[in-house]
Amino acid sequence: MNNRRNTRVLLSGPYLLWAVGFTVIPLFVIIRYALTDETGAFTLNNLFAIADPINLKATVFSLEIALMSTMICVLLAYPLVLAFRRLNLSKNRFMLFILILPMWMNFILRILAWQMILSNNGILNFILGKIGIGPLHIANTGLSIMIGVVYDYLPYMVLPIFNAVAEIDEDVIEAARDLGGNSLTVFRKVIFPLSLPGLMSGIIMVFIPSMTEFVIADILGGGKLQLVGNIIEQEFTRSSNWNLGAGLSVALMLFMMVSMAFTMKTDHGYGSDGKAGAVW
Template identity: 50%
Template sequence: MTSKKALATPFMIWIVAGTIIPIGAIAYYGLTDRNDRFTLENVLAIGNSVHLQALWLSVLLALISTVICFLIAYPLAIIMKNSNFGKRGFMIFLFILPMWMNFLLRTMAWQVLLEKNGVINGMLEAIGLPGQEIINTLSAIVLGMVYDFLPFMILPIYNVISKIDDSIIEAAYDLGASTSEVITQIYLPLSVPGIVSGVNMVFIPSLTTFVISNMLGGGKINLIGNIIEQEFTVSSNWNLGSGLSLVMMLFIVVSMIFLERFDKTGEDSFI
């Protein structure tokens, strides 16, 4: 036993230094005021209409991005499973390729593309169409989220779907099922663990992002991530920032528990 525990030491140090102490610090800041007195004010500040609105908008955009990612990823995963080996490898490569570039650079590239005098409007005008207001809109933010987080939806879903035995799919067809019945009654229930992972991995970063909304929302659209960031950087109010962070953490844990309920197999569990 003791030697096994010794093996865990590096991990324990990592967990304590990287997770437990920071969370403890956030909890401490979040539950005290500037004079180190206990208060729930920072946590309850989520009830403030500006904060509530930002949270609501964040949830909405994160949901939309997650749904779009799912709608792109799921059919693709099925297509990839059924394509031949070389083609499949190439498709996975194509989807991982953007991940090799820095996340900030990729988002910045969209900024350049979507700008008022950017590449896309330039192209539209060149063929005689009016320029569009794309940057600094909610759509631009959703676009950024989908672009940045799509691989995190594709990979876990593909991972699960690729392991479904071909003969199970053939058996369903053999018993008379149509393609849509095969998808709803065989593929979907069997890929729940992958869907849950994918949804977690897209929804949570979308919910908390402030970089994408900063760069593609032009600072005019405030998501809950932006508000927390500003409390730390602009207003130097660490207590309020931490309080709101605690609420977000709670929110994420609750939504993950909710999601895990779908995943009866208990595999790929995040909690």
């Protein structure tokens, strides 16, 4: 019996090799680039470069966009999940269906579509003009980047919360009702606390990628508004300063690890068993 168990562990061999070769080693490589200059000498300047005025401005702007977008995603996700419960669609595949399907229209094309909707002489202003409002100047602002980010990452917030809420036993909610709880109390005391693991996954899955986004900012920011992702990308594609690009990436990674550790801490008894993957 024990022997069979050990044999079974061996099955993960190919994956372990793969993970070391293409997940762990690359991380050491990027850290090495981050900690050296072009001559290969040790330096911390690439990491500290994140505090240079231009980079710091982009980082703070990214942080604002990421925090706001994450918050908006949370605010949009809960009513949606509750609406699904209300309409008795919780056990249905419909939610997954409507959230995954858009991913099959190319991501960049979807963002380009938003550019056309939001631009000064775009679809939104055209419609608003017909009813005598506007025009609104949303194009090339932080707001337009935020709309793109929320649009792209909303599914990653909704799915884990949806899963957590779908798992709540109907009896628990019935019991809360029978004991006199109104809808708000039931949400505050039962649904919300039980959805916390999903909320945590959602926050992580939205905050991290939106913090490092560069394509959406490229398209919806009109090339003028820079996120820290744009600066990193340019170090690799235009300036060819790989060490600096790696340094900024690692600095960002450290920042996110710290903020994530903080998020995990505030959540009770959750995090170590890789439940972040429960999105899928």
